[in-house]
Amino acid sequence: MGFLSNQHWVCTQPFGWLELPTPSGRNPMLVCLSLKDALTSGVGGLNLSVEDLQNVAAQLLTQQSTEKIPSSEETGSHVPSGQAADTPVPRKGTEDLGKYCRKKSGNRPRSAPGDSQTEVPGGTVVPFQELGSTKNSAPSNQSKRRGGWPKGRKRKPELVDMRPPKAPATGYVLYLNEKRKNYKDLPFPEVTKLLGNEWSKLSLEDKRVYLVQAEVEKKRYREELKAYRQSDVYQSYLDRKRNKHLQENGTEESDMDATDEIEDEDNEELYCRICDQWFSSLHNKKEHLYGRQHLLVNITTNITRTGSLRCRHLAMYPCQGRGQSISGEFTKERLAAAEQEGGSSGYSLSTTSLDESSLDGFTPPGVPGGKTRRQEPGACPAPDMTDSICRLMTTYSEREREIRSLSSRLEQVRTKNAELMSALGELLAREGRLNAQLETETQLEVTLEQQLLSLWVLPTACLSSANTS
DNA sequence: CCGGAACATCTGATAGATCA
């Protein structure tokens, strides 16, 4: 959603506040616009110039980089005054939302899709509770306390002969393990906070090392789990359990657990071609598709192709979209449909979502079947648009470099500032000490002068008495 | 379908249960 300010359109989704220059002559009314819409509904459809599009992208970049810099207040904000000055509700699909939810509810939120790791199912699905972990056997109303072993807990696992395989560590955990050594003197929660912060600031490229390791871990786990489930020990345990359930409830319990799905999970449906990531469920993948990370990857990796396709489209149908509502919501259904389409046609979601698919609803008069347009041969090259896209990309990278160098400069200045402040503190302390010393010595001087004076009194008295005698 | 709860990973200290 967005609104029209004096000079700018301000929109909040999907990247937060985003300012667009107000096109001249546009009716100043409430306008619903997201960046995705701006991009997907076409420059022509929005009546936006190429410069406008560049502005949008530049702002997107700035905002993206701003979020990477810790002290965002110093880099300026797109949030209008009075808006969310204290604790704004983070957007869905961002890591901040996770922190917000945790803070608010004191509980753990769902994963942030944008930060999804390449997790594959089977991670924590062993029937742990039933098999032996005693964690869940604790009374639910038991108040939390530090340490100790609550009464009523079982001490030994039911399956002592064979333990289920250890669940695989995620990329984040692997990162924690490696970096934790560097902070041995800090308490555990402090280190976790620190490293959690670092992890969320890490680029995808930097995370990749750990994610790959996590993937190996996961494969190991899946193999071990499979072996575990096929073991005699486990089978006999299942039999015992089934019999027990039969005796207690009169019905046979299904021994199906999540590990049964292991064989089926290597499924293309769970793979995101754009981000090269696997997901453990369609649900997780869907969450990822709506997330910022996915969209940003889309934009950066496909904008060139998108530009050429779009300009081809616009060149063919120059009037398309003019005067249309720009509030076209980029619905989840459309995203999902676009992704499906991408799967079947070889196009990625990004390609479809950012160009053709989003225009499908705008079939120009007299052109039946919008989708057939994209196969239209002999489209015009529209070189000016391509140039603009190239310029946009250049601006993109220049801004990023600039922001990076400014960030590092800021860091240096801060360090220097801290050093100066510390030196100033020392000097002030020294000044205080010297002042105190001066005062002491002044007092001493006065005392000495008095003593000297009193010493002079005796000889003078003696001399005067001798003279008189 | 969505949101929330539960639980997994990591380390190390600690308290309480259990066993010889």
Place this chain on the structure above:
DNA sequence: TGATCTATCAGATGTTCCGG
């Protein structure tokens, strides 16, 4: 009774499951 074992706690991230 002492030694040993194990849950719990801290915080962050990620996954899975379940109920509305």
